[in-house]
Amino acid sequence: QVQLVESGGGLVQAGGSLRLSCAASGRTFSSYTMAWFRQAPGKEREFVAVISWSGGSTYYADSVKGRFTISRDNAKNTLYLQMNSLKPEDTAVYYCAADPRTYISVSYYRENQYDYWGQGTQVTVSS
Numbered sequence: 001q002v003q004l005v006e007s008g009g010g011l012v013q014a015g016g017s018l019r020l021s022c023a024a025s026g027r028t029f030s031s032y033t034m035a036w037f038r039q040a041p042g043k044e045r046e047f048v049a050v051i052s053w054s055g056g057s058t059y060y061a062d063s064v065k066g067r068f069t070i071s072r073d074n075a076k077n078t079l080y081l082q083m084n085s086l087k088p089e090d091t092a093v094y095y096c097a098a099d100p101r102t103y104i105s106v107s108y109y110r111e112n113q114y115d116y117w118g119q120g121t122q123v124t125v126s127s
Contacts, residue, residue, distance in 0.1 A: 001026060001116075002024055002025060002026045002028065002029060002032065002098050002116045003024070003025040003026065003116070004022050004023070004024050004025075004096050004097070004098060004116055004117065004118035005022065005023045005024075005118055005119070006020060006021065006022050006094065006095065006096055006118045006119065006120060006121040007020070007021050007022075007023070007121055008020040008021050008121060009093075009094060009121030009122045009123045009124075010122075010123070010124070011124045011125075011126065012086055012123075012124070012125055012126070013125070013126050014086060014087055014088055014125055014126065014127050015085060015086065016086050016125070017082070017083060017084045017085075017086065018083045018086065018123060019080060019081065019082050019083070020036070020080065020081040020083065020094055020096075020121060020123070021078055021079070021080055022034070022036075022078065022079040022080070022081075022096030022118055023077065023078050024077045024078065024079065024098065025077070026077075028100070029074065029077045029098075030053060030074035030077075031053050031100075031102050032053060032098045032099060032100055032101075032102075033050060033051070033052055033053060033098070033099040033101055033102070033103065033104050033105070033108070034050070034051050034070075034072060034079045034096065034097070034098055034099070035047065035048070035049065035050040035051070035070075035096070035097045035098075035099070035108065035114060036048040036049050036050075036070060036079075036081045036094060036095070036096055036097070037094070037095045037096075037097060037111065038090075038092035038093065038094045038095065038123075039092055039093050039095070039120075040089075040091060040092040041091075041092075043092075045095070045111060046061065047061050047108070047109035047110075048060070048061050048064055048068065048070075048081070048094070049061065049064065049068060049070035049081065050070070050104055050108045050109075051070045051071065051072055051079070052102075052103070052104050053074075053102050055071060055072050055074075057104055058070050059104065059108060059109075061109075063089075064083075064090075067083065067084050067085045067086075068081060068082065068083050068084070069081070069082040069084075070082075079096050081094065081096075083123070086123075086125045087125060088125045088126065088127045089125075090123060090125050091123060091124050091125050092122075092123060093120040093121065093122050093123075094120060094121050094122075094123055095117055095118055095119075095120045096117070096118045097111075097114035097116065097117050097118070098114060098115060098116040098117075099113055099114045099115065100115055
């Protein structure tokens with residue numbers, strides 16, 4: 001069982017940066033595949049980025065590639081999302097998610113691959 005708590009959201013101007021954190025409880029965090037998803041108002045939740053248990057493999061949605069960086073610190077049981085060059089269309093509630101498998105699934109972009117979810121943190125980008 002893993003509990004996830006996101007933080008770091010807020011209001012930022014377009015072109016600015018934010019770093020989101022996801023603190024995980026439980027001793028098994030270091031073996032989990034971790035991901036970030038987001039949900040904009042009136043839209044379905046969508047995949048943002050995923051990272052393997054070791055941090056050695058990462059994948060990104062095309063919409064954030066080159067601007068966002070996912071990382072993790074297994075010693076601190078924490079997942080991060082560094083978001084640079086933010087755009088108004090990045091406005092959403094951001095969620096972290098955990099997949100107990102040690103490998104990244106071929107369907108890593110699907111919500112149903114993840115067993116545990118945080119409560120979300122709001123990111124608002126003004127134009």
